[in-house]
Amino acid sequence: MILQAPAALSLISLAGGIVFLYFLRAHNRTYDVPALFLWEGLTEDPRTRAARVRVRIDLLLIVQIMILALVSLAMAQPQRLSTAVHVQGLVIVLDASASMRAITPSGASRYELARAQAEDLMGKYPTSPTAIISYCAHLQILSELTRDRDRLRGILSSSKATWYGDGDPKELDAVLSSVIGNYEQPMVIILTDHSERIAGAEERLILGGQNVAITSFSIREDEDMTGVRAFARLSNFTDEYVDTKLRVSDGSREVSLPVLLAPGQEQSFVLPFSGSLGPIFTASIASSDDLAADNTRYFSLPRPIERRVRWIGERNQYIEAALRASGPIKIVADDENEAVDLTVIYDETAPKDLVGSILLVHASLPGSILLGEDLELASLRVALPDDGLLAGVDPSDFRVAAAPAVIADPAGETIITASTDSPILYRLNQENRSIVLIAPDIMRTNLPLTIDFPVLVRNILAYLTPRPTPPSPTWTNVGDPLSLKGYGNPTSLTAPDGKTLATEVQRTFIPQAPGIYILKTTKGTFPLAANIPASESIPAPTAQTEALEGRTLHSEATMVPLWPQIVLLALLLCVLEAALYYGWGSPLRGFLLRGFSLRGFARRKR
16 A cells, blocks of 8 residues: 555544543443442442553544544555556547437436546546547537546536537547547547547447427518517427427417427427517427427517607607507607607607607697697598508597697698598608607597507507518527627627626627527617527437447556545444444444453453
């Protein structure tokens, strides 16, 4: 046995202190007797002092000294010489893609099983220089070739599977060449859930776990801007029927559809989502499969989360409530110098040079729309019943007590008119602005009491503040660069877990986890969706590659540490000490005292 730190054995000298404290402790015992006079006049113990000392030596003292001796020996780091199988170089490649998060029947994830196999490999070849590589779409060398097993174990224990997709075999091959260098006959072992076919490498497949997944999800807006349609594809990779429900939500409302999938079946669905303007959508299924990450998918339309609205004139709670019912809005004060999506003017005269999208409610716009005095009305007439502003609206329910006479630009369109042929609902498109007019004061109408009023305001909002729609459905994978071009100058970016990624971000960023990222720019606040790659949902093959043959293995001397066994023995003695001290094992104590006490040993010797 070889001691790495023999100076630690000096701690055994502390045993003198333990003995000293032990004999300072009082050892008087209390006995129950029938009468005290029976004990009067008794002489002291006739035994010699040495005999009395031998009686006072307790097993508890011996156990404590033994514990101290074992701790000192363990701190001296004893080792014994042994031999172990040795290879020139060992490279362990751990698949860290998202599919390795799948839970196996053992209760551990595939990555945890791969990590355990890596530990076994390092124990099997303890003297071999070893490197560890995390293999996924963003490959990373966790450790160069080293013999430091403690460092390697620390790296393994802190590593974890990512949300990225599978790695590129060509990139892995190039990295392996740089890591191995001039080593002859290195051993490269890839622990993965799919075959890579890397020349000269041994693959060990980590299998287990079944999956039900949403493999595609996108949103498209309806042409009339009154809602969206959700497209989703579900795949059942299990060997059983799956009865679940597909849910699509925009954060405030939800549509759902019951789904029954046969084993191995893949099916696509279209869910109309009337009235939703987004821009954040999630699709989810209720499933107890072994990879939960692909049971929820995310999609975002390239538009601000909230509309910025400048309000001029008296605030009206009914108009404001109808605007908020159409989606998140931010009211900007008239004196704030901030770009807005819409200007609402209520019972005021608008500035002449106002541009952009304008909603006039009982308000004038010099040069284009002029309001006169309010007149009592007998009835209303719908001039353009098929106009988009009236989609889902029944104007026959509208009642207007009085409305002003309106002089409007003839280039505009009157959608609803009064019996006096004066416009009630009117719109006008000019070179640098779009205008919608609600001529009467809504407080002199029944509009706030009708169920169609929020729908009318939503239609007006969709007309005045149309949002860009992507030409084709987009799907951003975790790990893929996401361009921020067109969103304005970025100021901050927040991850799905609420952490701020940067106060100032570049024109592209790489999402590292699935979910909704919140981007703040000079143009507003935008959601950005990221999902784990759909390829990670596909089950791994069941065939396993064979180990490579012909590699030369030889034995090499190694030092095996003994301190773990010594520490274990010390812990067992600590348990025994506690049992003796608290009297948990009185029968055992009596047996040990009778068998191993110094006095008993002396009697047996005689």
